[in-house]
Amino acid sequence: MKNWSVDETELKKNPEQYTAWRLEQLIKFGLDGEKIDKAQLKKYWSTIDIDPAKRRFLQLLLNEN
Numbered sequence: 119m120k121n122w123s124v125d126e127t128e129l130k131k132n133p134e135q136y137t138a139w140r141l142e143q144l145i146k147f148g149l150d151g152e153k154i155d156k157a158q159l160k161k162y163w164s165t166i167d168i169d170p171a172k173r174r175f176l177q178l179l180l181n182e183n
Contacts, residue, residue: 138162145172156180 129136137158144154145168160180168176 138165142166142168145176 124139126136129139141154141159141162144152145166159176163180
């Protein structure tokens with residue numbers, strides 16, 4: 119995943135914020151062959167800003183197990 123509009127080196131200085139931002143980016147713009155870590159997704163679930171339809175779908179997947 120490449121993002122030209124954000125200085126990732128600056129964002130990486132705050133690991134919590136970077137992880138939440140990265141999860142949002144992966145969900146919003148595609149995985150490009152990567153997998154989302156389920157534990158991280160659960161941890162940052164309340165802080166990530168994603169589309170309500172995608173949120174409902176992911177919630178179904180998370181509750182499946």
